[in-house]
Amino acid sequence: MTQEQVPSQVVYPIDPYVVQTLQSVTDKVVVVETVRGPLKGKVKDVKLDHIVLQIDDHLFIIRIAQIVWVRPESK
Template identity: 50%
Template sequence: MNSNMLQSFYDPYVYQTLQSVMGSEVTVQTTQGSIRGKLTNVLPDHVVVEMNDTPFFIRTQQIVWVFPSA
């Protein structure tokens, strides 16, 4: 058995919800803190939030909550 196997799990409901707000300004609370910016990409294992033209790649498993920002 290969001990270098990577297992990745994703929640299809979270993925679908994040896709519905892609292109919007959002606040994402992670296990390490929060970030506010434009949600530019959503993939099953991570999202990309741009803040001040800097992309932040956030693992979906680290997201606690997300809400659209005004």
Template identity: 50%
Template sequence: MPYAPYGHHKPCPVVVSPVDSCVVEALMSLMGKIVILETTRGRLDGCVLDVKQDHVVLEERHKKFFVRIAEIVWIMPD
């Protein structure tokens, strides 16, 4: 475990966010298209506006949603 510099013995927190490259690639291929996303919090359907390594921007009824990739259960093109 990494330690703070200068001899301090307090451990530094390390944040690790895995990148699901297959999901990111699938979403990138659907840019500009309507999709249905099932997330751990429910279902969203809308147009894929942007895709980053950790989230996707979906527009549904003129509202933008920023959905974490890690929260996506499945994707279906509409």
């Protein structure tokens, strides 16, 4: 007998509290600590699985699963 190989998928749970918090800082400058290090920029968009962060004239898509913490910048 042969078994069919089913590709495995990694599924990340959606945390609605994190998504809501990120949505509350849309168009504000934040520091986002990721597993690869910190990034500072303006949150331009928030989806269920990623955010769009603008740093200078560049847009970065960051998976929410890779975010450790977020700190809004004070003015």
